[in-house]
Amino acid sequence: MTFYQKLKDRWQAHNTLVCVGLDPLPEQFPATVADAPNAIFAFNRAIIDATHDLVCAYKPQIAHYAALAAEDQLQQTLDYLRSQYPDIPILLDSKRGDIGSTAEQYAREAFERYGADAVTVNPYMGWDTIQPFAQYRDRGVIVLCRTSNPSAGELQNLHLDSGEPLFEHVARIAARDWNANRNLALVVGATAPAELARVRQIVGDMPILVPGLGAQGGDAEAVLQAGLNAQRDGLIINSSRGILYASQGNDFAAAARHETETLRELANRYR
Numbered sequence: 178m179t180f181y182q183k184l185k186d187r188w189q190a191h192n193t194l195v196c197v198g199l200d201p202l203p204e205q206f207p208a209t210v211a212d213a214p215n216a217i218f219a220f221n222r223a224i225i226d227a228t229h230d231l232v233c234a235y236k237p238q239i240a241h242y243a244a245l246a247a248e249d250q251l252q253q254t255l256d257y258l259r260s261q262y263p264d265i266p267i268l269l270d271s272k273r274g275d276i277g278s279t280a281e282q283y284a285r286e287a288f289e290r291y292g293a294d295a296v297t298v299n300p301y302m303g304w305d306t307i308q309p310f311a312q313y314r315d316r317g318v319i320v321l322c323r324t325s326n327p328s329a330g331e332l333q334n335l336h337l338d339s340g341e342p343l344f345e346h347v348a349r350i351a352a353r354d355w356n357a358n359r360n361l362a363l364v365v366g367a368t369a370p371a372e373l374a375r376v377r378q379i380v381g382d383m384p385i386l387v388p389g390l391g392a393q394g395g396d397a398e399a400v401l402q403a404g405l406n407a408q409r410d411g412l413i414i415n416s417s418r419g420i421l422y423a424s425q426g427n428d429f430a431a432a433a434r435h436e437t438e439t440l441r442e443l444a445n446r447y448r
């Protein structure tokens with residue numbers, strides 16, 4: 178099944194737009210988990226078991242594993258997801274971007290080594306750096322368009338000679354020129370609802386990954402009003418720290434479930 182079909186099934190059959198980010202910070206784990214062997218995998222497994230029926234996707238951010246030399250625990254987490262919850266798409270957030278021959282290796286890393294359903298990529302270097310990912314027709318390629326960080330507008334909102342801001346140009350060429358295999362999606366931050374509304378106008382029904390709720394302060398109502406597509410879905414609304422570290426006590430998994438449920442209900446209120 179393709180990334181897009183898996184995602185659509187989760188949006189519809191499970192009635193959820195929520196994506197839980199798997200960004201381990203062991204210093205915020207409860208001591209009982211932090212001291213266990215393979216603590217990152219144990220933490221992720223508890224979060225996944227507590228939230229799997231509420232999510233449309235999981236999004237591990239690769240730096241959180243690489244910084245700790247814990248790629249083996251990322252792999253364990255992905256293997257666990259595939260064996261226990263095979264219908265939930267896995268979005269590997271690695272924001273890769275490099276010349277074509279290196280991009281081919283990054284695509285192999287995401288899709289063959291880790292078996293991700295989709296990967297985030299940086300469009301700054303142009304189409305020949307995206308194409309090695311997009312040629313995996315059954316996988317998703319999620320292109321950074323208007324990110325959620327405070328300085329995002331420094332470059333992404335700059336106006337081109339055509340008069341349109343750069344992020345709109347990225348949305349336009351991604352939808353019009355780069356999406357021959359119908360496997361592209363975009364990233365637009367929850368902290369930029371006006372830009373999200375413009376992107377939705379430009380790209381039609383294309384999926385949009387929206388990070389920046391919770392810890393970064395994005396507003397769920399504004400995101401839903403700006404970002405839903407004609408089918409009243411089309412959004413992958415991510416929260417990582419706000420869910421994972423809702424409690425740092427032994428009730429962390431139950432607290433994560435509560436936060437996920439709350440975000441799902443909030444999002445569904447505006448659908």
Ligand SMILES: O=c1ccn([C@@H]2O[C@H](COP(=O)(O)O)[C@@H](O)[C@H]2O)c(=O)[nH]1
Nearest residue numbers: 238324325366388389392393416417418
């Ligand atoms: O524009 C972007 C693109 C990616 N991210 C990633 O999403 C999560 C957000 O984490 P929170 O704890 O919910 O703030 C994180 O993995 C980022 O690397 C983003 O925030 N903004």
